[in-house]
Amino acid sequence: ELKVEQNPLFLSMQEGKNYTIYCNYSTTSDRLYWYRQDPGKSLESLFVLLSNGAVKQEGRLMASLDTKARLSTLHITAAVHDLSATYFCAVDYSGAGSYQLTFGKGTKLSVIP
Amino acid sequence: DAGVTQSPTHLIKTRGQQVTLRCSPKSGHDTVSWYQQALGQGPQFIFQYYEEEERQRGNFPDRFSGHQFPNYSSELNVNALLLGDSALYLCASSFSSTQYFGPGTRLTVL
Numbered sequence: 001e002l003k004v005e006q007n008p009l010f011l012s013m014q015e016g017k018n019y020t021i022y023c024n025y026s027t028t029s030d031r032l033y034w035y036r037q038d039p040g041k042s043l044e045s046l047f048v049l050l051s052n053g054a055v056k057q058e059g060r061l062m063a064s065l066d067t068k069a070r071l072s073t074l075h076i077t078a079a080v081h082d083l084s085a086t087y088f089c090a091v092d093y094s095g096a097g098s099y100q101l102t103f104g105k106g107t108k109l110s111v112i113p
Numbered sequence: 114d115a116g117v118t119q120s121p122t123h124l125i126k127t128r129g130q131q132v133t134l135r136c137s138p139k140s141g142h143d144t145v146s147w148y149q150q151a152l153g154q155g156p157q158f159i160f161q162y163y164e165e166e167e168r169q170r171g172n173f174p175d176r177f178s179g180h181q182f183p184n185y186s187s188e189l190n191v192n193a194l195l196l197g198d199s200a201l202y203l204c205a206s207s208f209s210s211t212q213y214f215g216p217g218t219r220l221t222v223l
Contacts, residue, residue, distance in 0.1 A: 004155075033212070042203060043156070043214040088155050099146055099207040100169045103155030 002027055004091050006104035014112050016078050021107045023072040023089035031092040032072045033101065034063050036085045043088065046074075079111045115140070117206050117215035125221045126194050134189040134218045138206030144168075145187040146212065147179060150201040162187050194222045 003026040013019050023032070031050055035043040047056045049065035049072060056063050060083065062075045072089055086108045090101040118137045126132050138145050144163045148156035158171035162181035181187045185206075191198055199222045204215040 035214075042216045045211055045213065048211050090155075099144060099205070099212050100158050100161060100171070101146075101148075101156075101212065102158070105155050 002091075002093055002102050004089060004102050004104040006087075006089055006107050008107060009105060010108050010110075012110045012112060013076075013079050015080055018078065019076050021074040021076070021087055021089075021109075023074070023104055025070050025072075025089075025091045025102075027093055028067070028070070029091045029093050032065050033090040033092070034072070034074055035088045035090065037088065037106070038085050046087075076109075079109075081111045081113055084109055084111045117142075117204055117213050119202075119204050119215040119218050121218060122216070123219045123221075125223065127223050128194055128196060130194050130222075131190065131192045132194060132220060134191075134202050134204075134220070135186065136189070136204030136206075136215060137186045138204075139208070139213055142206035142208045142213070143185050144207040145181060145185065146205045146207065147187070147189045148203040148205065148214075149173075149198075150203060150217070152200070156203055159189070191220075196222050198222050 005024045007022050034046040037043050047063040052067040054065045060077045065072045086106045088103050088106045090103045120135045146161040147159040150156040159173050160170040161168050165181045176192045178190045201217045203217045205212045
């Protein structure tokens with residue numbers, strides 16, 4: 001069974017602090033996605049990681065991929081309230097460019113002033 | 114450039130009824146995927162259409178069916194609705210490495 005596990009599932013952090021969300025997956029893949037979802041809204045694409053060692057940064061968020069460890073991380077630097085949302089990682093298992101994504105359960109992030 | 118669009122936004126049906134949801138992909142995108150997102154869960158892949166054919170299918174019963182038209186737009190049909198079909202249904206279109214999601218249709222089955 002294909003599994004994508006995120007931890008933590010809930011994260012409450014103070015503004016200005018740093019934290020990392022972890023995404024483990026069970027089968028070899030070299031294509032991993034991170035999405036953000038605000039309450040009642042759709043998914044917003046944050047990062048697409050396509051190869052081992054890939055690192056991408058946008059503002060206070062940085063994502064990395066280790067395909068050998070089957071692990072991706074989403075690092076949050078100096079959190080601000082606007083980052084409060086649910087973050088999902090998703091893995092494309094079915095081959096390059098198949099776009100059949102298996103999602104984790106999501107990490108609900110609350111940034112407290 | 115309009116993004117992925119879906120209609121309707123919200124829908125309320127009763128058990129046993131049938132429903133059709135619609136999706137228009139981003140301009141230039143030829144692959145459309147459908148996902149079901151139950152409350153508090155991650156999206157689950159239903160199926161994918163490419164060149165008007167179902168190319169891949171997730172673990173969903175035959176009550177879930179779809180169609181893709183020559184202009185790449187797509188429909189998701191669900192027959193014999195169950196209470197458990199209540200969810201946010203997301204359509205995504207794909208090009209290159211990224212999958213773009215539409216705003217979703219919130220289906221409530223009473």
